[in-house]
Amino acid sequence: MKKAAFAVPRGIAALLLLTVVGSPAAAGESRHYYSAEQSKAGASVYASQCSVCHGSQLQGKTGPALAGPDFRSSIEYSKMSGKQLYQFISSQMPYDKPGSLTETQYQQIVAYILDKNGFPAGKQPLTKKSLSQISLLPFPE
Secondary structure (H helix, E strand, O other): OOOOOOOOOHHHHHHHHHHHHOOOOOOOOOOOOOEHHHHHHHHHHHHHHOHHHHOOOOOOOOOOOOOHHHHHHHHHHHOOEHHHHHHHHHHHOOOOOOOOOOHHHHHHHHHHHHHHOOOOOEOOOOOHHHHOOOEOOOOOO
16 A cells, blocks of 8 residues: 655745744743843832832732742732733832832833843833733743
8 A cells, every 4th residue: 555645845844843843932932021220220119119018029028929939829820911910010009109100110110020030131121012022921930
């Protein structure tokens, strides 16, 4: 019995391979959504505006943890995106003065939180536009 030959054009084969294996981003290509300078500025804003409730190491106090296993569990449960995290923080925090910081300060705080949770820094700062592209899942190991 003869086997039928089936030729797949190269372009189609490459597309099929990407579909089966996944895109470079899905295969572990890291994404960078904030700059190290932005995170450093965020550390300062965080210390003055957030640490009293969330702890100096983002470990949580009267407010929930913003880093570590508890924060990770919260993100995995809620499926929160970077944009949703920013929207919540910028509209609800600080607890005693919601929405009182500048857009830049809120972006710096989110950059700091991302940094402390293992999301890698890049050359470009976090912006309103890049926030909509941030998926917090899968969470960095």
